[in-house]
Amino acid sequence: LTRSLVPSAPAALRALPPPVAVGVLHTTRPLHTTQQSLAPLPPLPEKGGEVRHGLIPEEFFQFLYPKTGVTGPYMLGTGLLLYFLSKEIYVINHETVAAACILTVIIYGIKKFGADVAAFADKLNEEKMAAAVAMKNEAIQTLQTAIEEEKKEQWRVEGRSFLFDAKRNNIAMLLETNYRERLLMVYNEVKKRLDYQVAMQNLRRQKEQEHMIQWVEKNVVQSITPQQQKESIAKCILDLKALSKSAHAAV
Amino acid sequence: MNLNFFDQFSSPSLLGIPLILIAMMFPALLLPSPGNRWINNRLSTLQLWFINLITKQLMIPLDKKGHKWALILTSLMMFLLLTNLLGLLPYTFTPTTQLSMNLALAFPLWLATLLTGLRNQPSVSLGHLLPEGTPTLLIPALILIETTSLLIRPLALGVRLTANLTAGHLLIQLISTATTTLMTTMPVVSLLTLAVLLLLTILEVAVAMIQAYVFVLLLSLYLQENI
Numbered sequence: 001l002t003r004s005l006v007p008s009a010p011a012a013l014r015a016l017p018p019p020v021a022v023g024v025l026h027t028t029r030p031l032h033t034t035q036q037s038l039a040p041l042p043p044l045p046e047k048g049g050e051v052r053h054g055l056i057p058e059e060f061f062q063f064l065y066p067k068t069g070v071t072g073p074y075m076l077g078t079g080l081l082l083y084f085l086s087k088e089i090y091v092i093n094h095e096t097v098a099a100a101c102i103l104t105v106i107i108y109g110i111k112k113f114g115a116d117v118a119a120f121a122d123k124l125n126e127e128k129m130a131a132a133v134a135m136k137n138e139a140i141q142t143l144q145t146a147i148e149e150e151k152k153e154q155w156r157v158e159g160r161s162f163l164f165d166a167k168r169n170n171i172a173m174l175l176e177t178n179y180r181e182r183l184l185m186v187y188n189e190v191k192k193r194l195d196y197q198v199a200m201q202n203l204r205r206q207k208e209q210e211h212m213i214q215w216v217e218k219n220v221v222q223s224i225t226p227q228q229q230k231e232s233i234a235k236c237i238l239d240l241k242a243l244s245k246s247a248h249a250a251v
Numbered sequence: 252m253n254l255n256f257f258d259q260f261s262s263p264s265l266l267g268i269p270l271i272l273i274a275m276m277f278p279a280l281l282l283p284s285p286g287n288r289w290i291n292n293r294l295s296t297l298q299l300w301f302i303n304l305i306t307k308q309l310m311i312p313l314d315k316k317g318h319k320w321a322l323i324l325t326s327l328m329m330f331l332l333l334t335n336l337l338g339l340l341p342y343t344f345t346p347t348t349q350l351s352m353n354l355a356l357a358f359p360l361w362l363a364t365l366l367t368g369l370r371n372q373p374s375v376s377l378g379h380l381l382p383e384g385t386p387t388l389l390i391p392a393l394i395l396i397e398t399t400s401l402l403i404r405p406l407a408l409g410v411r412l413t414a415n416l417t418a419g420h421l422l423i424q425l426i427s428t429a430t431t432t433l434m435t436t437m438p439v440v441s442l443l444t445l446a447v448l449l450l451l452t453i454l455e456v457a458v459a460m461i462q463a464y465v466f467v468l469l470l471s472l473y474l475q476e477n478i
Contacts, residue, residue, distance in 0.1 A: 041288060048292075097427035097445070099341035101452040121293035124300055128290065 054110070256424050260417065263344045275346045278333030302329070309471045317478045320471070327356070328467040335416060335459030339423075339452070348420060350413045357408035360470050365401075368477025376477050404473065408466060415462045419455045426451060 016024065050058035056073070064072040084090040263270040283295050291299070306325045310318055331347060338345025346352050368376035380397040381390065426448045433441035 044288070044290075044292060092431070094424055094427040094431050095341045097430045097448065098423050098452075101423075101427070101445070101448045102339050102341065104449065105452050105456065117297065118293055121296045121300075124296050125290050 054107075256421060256428075259344065259420060259424065260348050262349065271346065274344050275334070275352075278330060278337060281333060282329070305329075309467065312475050313471065313478060317471075317474055320474055323360075324467050324471060327360075327470075328463060331412075331463035331466055332460060335463055336456065338416065338420070339455055339459060345416055345420065347412055348417045350409060353409035353412045354405065357412075357466070357470075358405040361405040361408065361473060364470070364473040364477045367474075371478075379476055404469075408469060412462050412466055415458055419451075419458055422451060423448070423455060 014021065052058055052061060061073050064076070068075070085092070263274055282298060283292075285291065285295055285299060290296075302325060305328050306321050309324050309328075310321050313320070334345060334347050337343055338347070365376075380394055380401065382393070382397075385393050426444055430441050430444040430448060433444060
């Protein structure tokens with residue numbers, strides 16, 4: 001197909017690769033330049049031609065009416081029939097009886113079932129139309145729903161600023177919280193360092209105190225001579241005795 | 252026109268020109284061709300609905316390969332139906348009363364089904380000659396019988412259609428002759444025969460439709476066996 005189309009095309013078109021060339025050729029082909037003869041078709045008439053006795057069109061009766069009146073065509077028919085019968089152009093034989101029977105059956109069938117069959121045919125057409133109309137309505141409904149949805153979305157867009165403010169506040173709070181936390185952390189760290197120094201000083205003082213007390217005690221104990229020890233012990237005993245006497249007296 | 256009973260079955264000709272072809276092609280004139288409209292008139296709608304019905308009925312038992320036969324079977328059905336029904340009108344010639352025509356329809360179609368079966372799935376086609384579960388002793392006899400029944404099928408198809416329609420038409424002629432003859436001498440008996448004739452006509456209408464359907468149905472069954 002490309003080989004048949006492309007050689008007749010201009011050189012610029014031929015320069016393109018064949019698939020693209022064919023596509024370009026198709027899109028640049030003029031479309032719908034003439035009124036299509038197929039559409040729109042004239043609508044079908046609502047009813048068929050008027051027929052009398054199921055066979056003879058009404059136009060025949062109208063045609064004979066000016067000259068012969070209402071009974072004209074019937075006279076013509078009867079006369080023709082009698083002519084054929086009397087001149088034996090139509091011979092009455094067994095086929096006549098058979099014809100009478102089959103015509104009876106046919107006419108009975110048409111009279112009994114004709115209307116039903118016509119209604120059935122109409123129903124088939126109606127169903128076809130109804131299906132197409134239903135599809136069309138459904139498509140319209142879908143599109144209208146889509147329009148409603150779109151309008152709602154547009155309304156929602158108006159509230160966008162509130163959403164952004166809320167988000168902005170949220171973020172600011174998060175940042176604030178984070179800052180405060182870090183501040184706290186710094187404070188705690190500094191306090192820990194200072195506490196350490198204080199504890200060190202306290203410990204040093206405590207140790208110095210303890211050491212001094214120990215040294216004083218050691219020196220005092222060393223300075224106590226044995227003589228002094230005996231004297232102090234005797235004094236203590238005398239004091240205790242005196243105390244006990246006073247205690248006995250008190251009791 | 253003085254007719255003997257078999258003039259209705261002779262191939263029609265006018266001044267030596269055979270009219271059989273026109274007689275066969277005439278039913279096609281009665282079918283409206285579907286126009287390029289979406290909603291048609293009642294006759295076209297009914298025709299379309301009817302043809303769809305027949306085609307679906309015939310094609311449901313067949314698989315995809317058998318759907319190639321849809322056109323020929325449906326058009327055969329429409330042809331036979333219309334030809335048979337039109338033949339019931341007085342002074343009409345029914346082509347399907349001619350054995351030559353019916354065999355010409357039955358034989359090639361049956362042979363086509365047979366050859367399709369033998370070509371594509373020979374063992375399955377030949378396997379149909381022996382029904383399942385037959386006792387071993389009966390096998391040779393049964394194969395012969397089944398082969399005979401297979402080979403007699405086209406004859407059966409053709410002769411069935413011919414015989415039914417010819418017999419029906421002949422009966423109509425005979426009874427209507429009786430009615431006509433008795434009308435002058437014993438009118439009451441003539442009325443009785445007329446009643447019989449009415450019933451017979453209704454039967455013939457039914458037979459016309461059923462025979463067409465049976466012909467096509469049997470062909471589709473042979474196709475199902477062999478496709």
